[in-house]
Amino acid sequence: MPYSEPETLVQVKKAILPEILDATLLIVRVEGEQEPKFKVDRSGVFFRIAREYFILTAAHKIDQRIKTNTPLCVAVEGDPHVVELIGSDFHGTESHGRDIAIIRLTQEKAEQICISKVPLTLSKIDRCPRECNNFFLTAGYPQEWFSHGDYGFNLVPVSFFGRPFEGDPSPFVGHEYNSSIHGAFEFDANPIRSSDSLTVFLPDFNGMKGISGCGIWRIYHNPAATGEFPNSYSLSAIEHRYDRSNKYVLGTWIEIVMQRLLGEYPSLSSSFKFQYPT
Secondary structure, three states: OOOOHHHHHHHHHHHHHHHHHHOEEEEEEEEOOOOOEEEEEEEEEEEEEOOEEEEEEOOOOHHHHHHOOOOEEEEOOOOOOEEEOOOOEEEEEOHHHOOEEEEEOOHHHHHHHHOOOOOEOHHHEOOOOOOOOOEEEEEEOOHHHOEEEOOEEEOOOEEEEEOEOOOOOHHHHHHOOOOOOEEEEEOOOOOEEOOOOEEOOOOOHHHHOOOOOOEEEEEEEOHHHHOOOEEEEEEEEEEEEEEOOOOEEEEEEHHHHHHHHHHHOHHHHHHOOOOOOO
8 A cells, every 4th residue: 555554544534434434324223112212234235315214224124123113313412312113114135144124214203303413415326335445444333332321322433454365265255255145355453433532442342332334445646636635435235244253344335235235225226326237
């Protein structure tokens, strides 16, 4: 790479990370009837195409939430502290490792989320996600730093760098790894806690719960445009599984996610500017 990782971290924190986090959502579930409590469920990416708004996330355990009538909400800043996903359309699949959930929001729910978040658009969807000659950044909301009080949620996302994973793919077998569906990326042991930009130790396995379904982003570098530092980004994949011990994260390529979205909403085809392979 034409720049060092420490320099990259500094520049991404200043110029790119705030925009990525603007499109990163924390989804919580409500547990208990007598004294309901909010629990971290997963992360997701807020996405808009034409006048439709979606949450892109992982499918695992979504069916379980629906079957048990477990309420899911997006945690937001301000009052009220959550946007309930009641009335939203859920479409998911885990077939052949395609760990994809697409949640279509009503206009009312989307407008409530837009008060504190900014949806991603097609211009930031990776055109060539399988080209792995860049740094990649994974950003989500771990359970470790989640809390909820009278004044709302303490929303503390974590982000970490990784190059494409080049190790033995055998550990992926239990995760239905398929190179045509998934990207594999290194898992940085010293992520950035985005609330204070500190480099921190990675939470333990239970503490990392919550990053499921988060975005994996390509960080671009164009020396002709900005000199020696990275200057742009795009969404390359949606988190599928992570392995803290072996320090890798798997993501379903974004082109697979877009194929699924178009399959569910073919009327949006004319709004797509990119062609995705079938």
